[in-house]
Amino acid sequence: MAFIVKYAKLESMEAFLVGGIVASGLVAALFGLLCVRYTKIFFGILTMALSQVLWSLAFKFFWVTGGSDGLRVPTPTLLGGLVRVSGDKQDFLSRRYYFYVLAVFVIAVAVMWVIVHSPFGKALQAIRDNETRAEFVGVQVWHYRWVAFVISGVFTGLAGALWVPLNGLTTPDILHWTFSGKMVFFTVLGGFQTFFGPVIGAIIYNYLENWAVGYTVYWQMVLGVVLVVLVLALPAGVVGTLRRLALRPAKAT
Amino acid sequence: MDLLKTTRLAKSFGDTHAVDHVDFTVSAGEVLALIGSNGAGKTTLINLISGLIPPDSGRIDFQGADITRASIHRKIELGIARSFQLVNLFDQLTVQDNVTLAIFSREGRTRRLFSLADADTAVRDEAAHVLKEFGLDGRTGAPAGGLSQGERKLLDVAVAYALRPKLLFLDEPTSGVSTREKAPIMDIITHVVRSGGITAVIVEHDMDVVFTYCPRIVAMHQGSILADGTPDQIRSNPQVTANMLGTQTA
Numbered sequence: 001m002a003f004i005v006k007y008a009k010l011e012s013m014e015a016f017l018v019g020g021i022v023a024s025g026l027v028a029a030l031f032g033l034l035c036v037r038y039t040k041i042f043f044g045i046l047t048m049a050l051s052q053v054l055w056s057l058a059f060k061f062f063w064v065t066g067g068s069d070g071l072r073v074p075t076p077t078l079l080g081g082l083v084r085v086s087g088d089k090q091d092f093l094s095r096r097y098y099f100y101v102l103a104v105f106v107i108a109v110a111v112m113w114v115i116v117h118s119p120f121g122k123a124l125q126a127i128r129d130n131e132t133r134a135e136f137v138g139v140q141v142w143h144y145r146w147v148a149f150v151i152s153g154v155f156t157g158l159a160g161a162l163w164v165p166l167n168g169l170t171t172p173d174i175l176h177w178t179f180s181g182k183m184v185f186f187t188v189l190g191g192f193q194t195f196f197g198p199v200i201g202a203i204i205y206n207y208l209e210n211w212a213v214g215y216t217v218y219w220q221m222v223l224g225v226v227l228v229v230l231v232l233a234l235p236a237g238v239v240g241t242l243r244r245l246a247l248r249p250a251k252a253t
Numbered sequence: 254m255d256l257l258k259t260t261r262l263a264k265s266f267g268d269t270h271a272v273d274h275v276d277f278t279v280s281a282g283e284v285l286a287l288i289g290s291n292g293a294g295k296t297t298l299i300n301l302i303s304g305l306i307p308p309d310s311g312r313i314d315f316q317g318a319d320i321t322r323a324s325i326h327r328k329i330e331l332g333i334a335r336s337f338q339l340v341n342l343f344d345q346l347t348v349q350d351n352v353t354l355a356i357f358s359r360e361g362r363t364r365r366l367f368s369l370a371d372a373d374t375a376v377r378d379e380a381a382h383v384l385k386e387f388g389l390d391g392r393t394g395a396p397a398g399g400l401s402q403g404e405r406k407l408l409d410v411a412v413a414y415a416l417r418p419k420l421l422f423l424d425e426p427t428s429g430v431s432t433r434e435k436a437p438i439m440d441i442i443t444h445v446v447r448s449g450g451i452t453a454v455i456v457e458h459d460m461d462v463v464f465t466y467c468p469r470i471v472a473m474h475q476g477s478i479l480a481d482g483t484p485d486q487i488r489s490n491p492q493v494t495a496n497m498l499g500t501q502t503a
Binding site for chain 2: 114115117118119120121122123125126128129130132133134135136137138139140144151
């Protein structure tokens with residue numbers, strides 16, 4: 001996205017979104033060829049290692065990426081130039097840009113919901129449950145995992161493109177594993193077995209982080225303790241646990 | 254012409270010849286049993302033919318074409334399906350989704366990202382029909398992981414059946430279920446298979462089941478085929494009696 005500004009001199013948010021999606025999709029397609037051959041902890045470590053490679057490249061090649069200083073990204077125009085920054089930038093970001101992000105978010109969640117409930121989504125759930133049997137109903141496991149990996153990359157690229165204008169700057173930090181770890185935190189917090197779990201997890205996390213940062217200088221420890229407690233006490237996450245509690249009376253009848 | 258033919262098919266694990274240069278044929282339309290004691294090589298033979306493991310040597314022909322090195326996916330496309338000795342289901346999916354997935358896959362529609370699976374009434378109706386044939390129509394919305402062992406065995410076969418195979422391997426379809434449940438399960442399976450015109454190879458330990466439901470029996474012992482014939486021929490075969498049936502039918 002910063003490269004679009006730097007080299008193509010574009011400031012349209014739609015161009016940023018397309019650029020973010022295409023770039024992330026291509027990187028995911030390439031990395032996926034290697035990563036989806038593995039599962040579980042090996043898959044996790046490999047994806048983390050590859051993102052660390054990207055981080056170190058972005059950090060070292062400062063004449064291209066700006067290194068630790070990053071690249072400045074101006075506040076973009078919205079809806080093909082129909083909506084522009086006028087006056088207070090903070091006001092623009094907290095109102096017009098906020099609703100723009102909200103609209104893209106709702107569309108993205110709707111698209112994800114359809115994918116999860118499509119025949120392709122069912123095939124992915126089948127692979128999750130039983131890889132061998134999935135092969136024996138004709139699902140080519142490796143291929144489906146790769147497509148899922150690319151889809152994941154596309155949505156991540158979309159999220160990244162929406163995130164950068166808020167900062168006004170993009171630095172190698174967003175490629176670091178600690179940033180990626182936040183997404184895992186969202187998922188564990190909300191619950192990875194429910195569709196809206198990660199969404200709720202992201203909202204809770206951001207409120208929690210804001211509160212902890214204002215409350216103590218040891219805010220990272222607070223988040224760490226929360227994560228440990230969650231894993232031990234609520235392995236299904238907040239949404240997963242609530243759903244379980246809601247279903248309990250129905251089971252008893 | 255034989256539907257399936259293996260020629261000197263072999264697989265070893267270390268020094269053990271699990272399948273030892275086996276020549277095995279299956280004709281279209283028949284329901285045959287593959288019997289043998291533990292370690293006889295029955296499941297390995299099925300694993301080789303279905304593509305779960307590659308053979309060391311030999312050849313597999315299906316409808317006259319060499320499929321020895323074909324992928325699992327290709328073999329399913331050609332019409333070879335199987336169930337498993339240890340039930341292999343998608344436990345978190347509903348009973349209906351287990352079957353609809355097989356139908357979507359058969360139709361080449363599992364690659365569709367932007368259509369809702371549950372909105373496809375034709376697939377849903379076909380799944381309901383399959384489940385009714387297998388006596389599982391009352392359990393469509395239940396998660397597969399919550400079924401009884403007998404129901405899981407039936408669903409395992411139903412998923413394979415929904416692929417509309419030409420040749421169906423059933424690996425011990427009544428193992429792990431009570432004696433009382435075996436006959437009803439085999440009644441359903443053999444009825445569905447025969448009415449669907451599907452050729453079936455049933456691996457089974459229970460000799461009562463085999464002699465009741467299968468007009469042709471192939472007996473394996475230590476990786477080789479010991480005998481091949483009708484139930485009466487198998488019962489009276491001295492080698493089979495000595496190695497597998499003991500004094501049970503002598």
